[in-house]
Amino acid sequence: MFTSLSQKIEGKGLKIAFPEANDRRVLGAAIRLKTDNLVEPILIGDPAEIKELAEANNWVIDQFIIYDPNNYELFDEMVASFVERRKGKATEEKARELLRDKAYFGTMLVHMDIADGMVCGAVYATGDTVRPALQIIKTKPGVSRTSGAFIMVPPQRDGQKLVFSDCAINIKPDAQALAEIAVESAKTAELFDIEPRVALLSFSSHGSASSEDVDRVAEATRIAQELAPEYEIDGELQFDAAYSEVVAKQKVPQSKVAGRATVYVFPEIQSGNIGYKIAQRLGNYQAVGPILQGLNKPVSDLSRGCVEEDVYNVTIITANQALQG
Ligand SMILES: CC(C)(COP(=O)(O)OP(=O)(O)OC[C@H]1O[C@@H](n2cnc3c(N)ncnc32)[C@H](O)[C@@H]1OP(=O)(O)O)[C@@H](O)C(=O)NCCC(=O)NCCS
Numbered sequence: 001m002f003t004s005l006s007q008k009i010e011g012k013g014l015k016i017a018f019p020e021a022n023d024r025r026v027l028g029a030a031i032r033l034k035t036d037n038l039v040e041p042i043l044i045g046d047p048a049e050i051k052e053l054a055e056a057n058n059w060v061i062d063q064f065i066i067y068d069p070n071n072y073e074l075f076d077e078m079v080a081s082f083v084e085r086r087k088g089k090a091t092e093e094k095a096r097e098l099l100r101d102k103a104y105f106g107t108m109l110v111h112m113d114i115a116d117g118m119v120c121g122a123v124y125a126t127g128d129t130v131r132p133a134l135q136i137i138k139t140k141p142g143v144s145r146t147s148g149a150f151i152m153v154p155p156q157r158d159g160q161k162l163v164f165s166d167c168a169i170n171i172k173p174d175a176q177a178l179a180e181i182a183v184e185s186a187k188t189a190e191l192f193d194i195e196p197r198v199a200l201l202s203f204s205s206h207g208s209a210s211s212e213d214v215d216r217v218a219e220a221t222r223i224a225q226e227l228a229p230e231y232e233i234d235g236e237l238q239f240d241a242a243y244s245e246v247v248a249k250q251k252v253p254q255s256k257v258a259g260r261a262t263v264y265v266f267p268e269i270q271s272g273n274i275g276y277k278i279a280q281r282l283g284n285y286q287a288v289g290p291i292l293q294g295l296n297k298p299v300s301d302l303s304r305g306c307v308e309e310d311v312y313n314v315t316i317i318t319a320n321q322a323l324q325g
């Protein structure tokens with residue numbers, strides 16, 4: 001599905017950490033990714049448990065790196081690095097406790113450059129996957145918050161891929177935060193060769209309805225246009241006006257984005273999370289992500305409802321983010 005992205009990482013040996021290697025979907029994807037020479041997986045967990053799962057499926061994992069947080073030779077170094085990174089927010093004792101958690105452990109592998117990226121969230125809830133990344137990896141200079149985007153792949157082979165965000169992290173972003181999410185989502189679109197035309201969504205199109213939330217989206221649009229004049233950005237727009245040329249002509253004929261939007265920025269997480277799952281389950285779009293935007297190093301989340309193919313695809317994206325630096 002992501003042929004050009006696969007080609008970019010093939011044979012490069014990028015190391016991706018999998019804290020949920022004891023899950024069949026994750027281990028299955030890790031094995032395929034290694035067999036396809038796309039990444040070098042680092043399996044995290046109890047080696048006996050992972051080997052048992054592999055044997056039950058007739059998989060051979062002799063050549064795999066496995067790190068056990070309860071028996072890791074660099075654990076003391078990792079604890080010291082964590083305490084230093086958290087600068088007074090964690091004692092050594094607390095660090096030792098947290099780093100037995102596989103998501104914290106995997107995130108520290110990325111921070112210490114032992115892994116190039118991490119993929120987690122098939123079992124862990126999003127908050128538990130993302131919190132270590134927010135605390136340890138932190139956001140890139142110039143980005144104040146991380147957000148979660150999905151690449152929405154249509155069921156028809158040559159259909160237009162779309163970006164939906166923020167479907168995963170920020171509960172109710174203010175106008176400034178929403179504007180940043182819009183700009184980061186445009187950059188994510190470019191990573192996938194999707195020409196970004198960004199619509200900030202609402203239940204109103206260019207003032208057709210009014211409320212504080214509509215004002216927030218309209219204000220976010222103005223800020224995003226100022227932050228990134230190089231992108232086509234418009235709002236506030238209803239989904240139908242953003243998506244359908246016919247509706248766009250009727251509702252907002254002057255808009256350059258309406259009717260042809262490729263990046264859909266939801267006003268808050270409830271509509272974003274519900275929206276992507278409706279497109280996925282009713283519209284048969286494949287939802288790849290959530291891809292975490294704006295972090296210093298790549299850590300990717302998954303939905304707990306994911307299948308092996310999702311883990312495979314998200315890992316390809318994560319490795320590409322690592323390549324981009
Ligand atoms: C992401 C989330 C877990 C962070 O909330 P939290 O655990 O309460 O975290 P805190 O507010 O204590 O912040 C922890 C750290 O992350 C940072 N942080 C919080 N949100 C952030 C964001 N969006 N971007 C960057 N950093 C963020 C804080 O500044 C803090 O840093 P510090 O400890 O170095 O000072 C929370 O926003 C959340 O639960 N979001 C919804 C996740 C979800 O359930 N999604 C639905 C399924 S996809």
Ligand SMILES: CC(=O)OP(=O)(O)O
Nearest residue numbers: 126168302303304305
């Ligand atoms: C992204 C998402 O909704 O994750 P989960 O289904 O695991 O809550």
